[in-house]
Amino acid sequence: MLSESDLALVNALQLRPRAPWSLIGRALGVGPVTVARHWERLVERREAWLTAYPGAAVGERLAFAFVQVDCAPGEAMRVAHTVAGDAQLTAVDYVAGPCDLVLHLVASSLEAVSRYVVDRISGLPGVVGTRTLVAPRMYAEGSRWQVRAISREQRGTLMAAAQPSPAASPRFGELDRALLLALGENARATHAELAERLGVGASTVRRHLSAALAGGVIRLRCEIARSLSPAPVTMLLWLRVPPDQLERSARTLGRFPEVRMCAAVSGAANLLAGVWLRSPADAVALESEMVAKLSRLEIVDRAVTLRPVKLGGCLLDERGRIEGRVPMDFWAAV
Numbered sequence: 001m002l003s004e005s006d007l008a009l010v011n012a013l014q015l016r017p018r019a020p021w022s023l024i025g026r027a028l029g030v031g032p033v034t035v036a037r038h039w040e041r042l043v044e045r046r047e048a049w050l051t052a053y054p055g056a057a058v059g060e061r062l063a064f065a066f067v068q069v070d071c072a073p074g075e076a077m078r079v080a081h082t083v084a085g086d087a088q089l090t091a092v093d094y095v096a097g098p099c100d101l102v103l104h105l106v107a108s109s110l111e112a113v114s115r116y117v118v119d120r121i122s123g124l125p126g127v128v129g130t131r132t133l134v135a136p137r138m139y140a141e142g143s144r145w146q147v148r149a150i151s152r153e154q155r156g157t158l159m160a161a162a163q164p165s166p167a168a169s170p171r172f173g174e175l176d177r178a179l180l181l182a183l184g185e186n187a188r189a190t191h192a193e194l195a196e197r198l199g200v201g202a203s204t205v206r207r208h209l210s211a212a213l214a215g216g217v218i219r220l221r222c223e224i225a226r227s228l229s230p231a232p233v234t235m236l237l238w239l240r241v242p243p244d245q246l247e248r249s250a251r252t253l254g255r256f257p258e259v260r261m262c263a264a265v266s267g268a269a270n271l272l273a274g275v276w277l278r279s280p281a282d283a284v285a286l287e288s289e290m291v292a293k294l295s296r297l298e299i300v301d302r303a304v305t306l307r308p309v310k311l312g313g314c315l316l317d318e319r320g321r322i323e324g325r326v327p328m329d330f331w332a333a334v
Contacts, residue, residue: 001228001229001230002042002047002048002224002228002229004149005028005038006038006042006047006048007147007149007224007230008028008149008150008154009024009028009035009038009039009042009048010042010048010147010149010222010224011146011147011148011149011150012024012027012028012150012154012158013039013048013050013222014143014146014147014221014222015146015155015158015159016158016159016162017050017187017188017220017221017222018187018188018213018220019158020032021033021035021036023157023158024158026157027150027154027155027157027158028150028154045321046225046317046321046322046323047224047225047228047321048222048223048224048225049222049223049314049322050186050187050188050220050221050222050223051184051187051220051221051223051312051313051314051325051328052180052183052184052187052218052219052220052221052328053090053180053184053218053219053221053312053313053328054172054180054217054218054219054328054330055212055215055216055217055218055219056138056141056216057170057172057215057216057217058172058217058218059138061172062106062107062108062330063106063107063108063109063110063112063113063134064104064105064106064134064135064136064138064263065105065106065107065113065117065132065133065134065135066102066103066104066105066132066133066135066263066265066272067102067103067105067117067121067130067131067132067133068098068099068101068102068130068131068132068133069099069100069101069102069103069121069127069129069130070099070100070127070128070129070130071100071101071126071127071128072126072127072128075125075126075127076094076100076101076126077094077307077309078126079100079101079124079126079127080092080094080101080307080309081309082124083103083120083121083124084309084310084315084326085315085326086116086120086326087313087326087327087328087329087330087332088105088106088107088112088116088330088332089103089104089105089106089310089326090104090105090106090310090311090312090313090328091103091104091308091310091311091312092104092308092309092310093234093236093303093305093307093308093309094305094306094307094308094309095236095303095304095305095306096303096304096306097236097301097302097303097304098238098301098303099131099303102236102303103121105117105132106328106330107330108330108331110134113132113134117130117132131267133265133266133267133272134265134266135263135264135265135266135272136264136266137250137263137264138261138262138263139250139251139253139254139262139263139264140250140253140254140259140260140261140262141219141260141261142221142223142260142261142312143219143220143221144254144260145259145260145276147224147229147230148257170208170211170212170215170217172212172217175198175200175204175208176208176212176217176218177329177331178198179194179198179205179208179209179212179218180212180218180328181327181328181329182194182197182198183218183220184313184325184327184328185325185327187220191205191206191209194209221312223311223312223314223322225316225319225320225321225322226308226316226319226320227319227320227321228319228320229276230278231258231276231277231278232276232278232320233276233277233278233279233280233282233283233304233305234274234275234276234277234304234305234308235274235275235277235280235283235302235303235304235305236272236273236274236275236302236303236305237272237273237274237275237287237299237301237302238265238267238268238269238271238272238299238300238301238302239253239269239270239271239272239273239290239297239298239299239300240268240269240270240271240297240298240300241270241271241294241296241297241298242296243270245294245296246264246270246271249271249294249297250262250264250271252293252294253271253273253290253294256275256286256289256290258275258276258277258282258286259273259274259275260274260275260276261273261274262274268300269300269301280304283302287299308320310326312328313325313326313327313328314326
């Protein structure tokens, strides 16, 4: 597992991904040069990284789906690596459960979701079946999950200088899309570096980026290799609750520290939760606690991730370390 100082730095960047190294260092009690070099070492070892993706303000205009893929014997990993480079997939997992692969799909419309599944996935050699669960609402997503390695005082130091959210969400235009893709490659790029890449003024970049981050149009996320995390086990839980309790149940589940993702889905289950655990055995206690808090909750099915192939638009090796990036351009043609 990563050291406590590694986890503290990751936690600080989960809270304030673009904060100056002087602020990060002050919160952690080290100098800015030291903390910057510390981060560089984590990046060089491919154990931690930053990425960018559309926030909730943009997500409302996108279509989300989870695709369960059945593969011929011995073909699952080949199929996984084939599709991992597709911009429409935020995550690809090889799992033990009701299917071989679970694909997290984001596209510009339901028509684009259909085209991707029918024209891209279903015809691939080695694919013998697919089931698509449309997600009409995402209640919780990965940016809320933290390693929880810093104190309340350290957290307060980091958040005291945070920019407040605007009253209204800013628009998402072509410049914001280009900015999102550039941040996906280097989330800590300076305003000058971003301006040079996008061909606009640094003041324009500063204004758009500040509004996009404060308004939830663009989200930045600090990730760590799963095998080195305090919670290295990833599970998916297909859940069913009465329709009139869906909203309340989703909000309750979202408050569990283990829950990284929670979405309403179509199908026999009407909720899908992604959880990160210390060990497979912890799933028993977590499920028991979920049912205790939500008495009418039914667990329809489960899957344990055996190998994460892609997460947040980043390609992973067999230990879950980053080995490449795919721009999360969900508006690209299928």
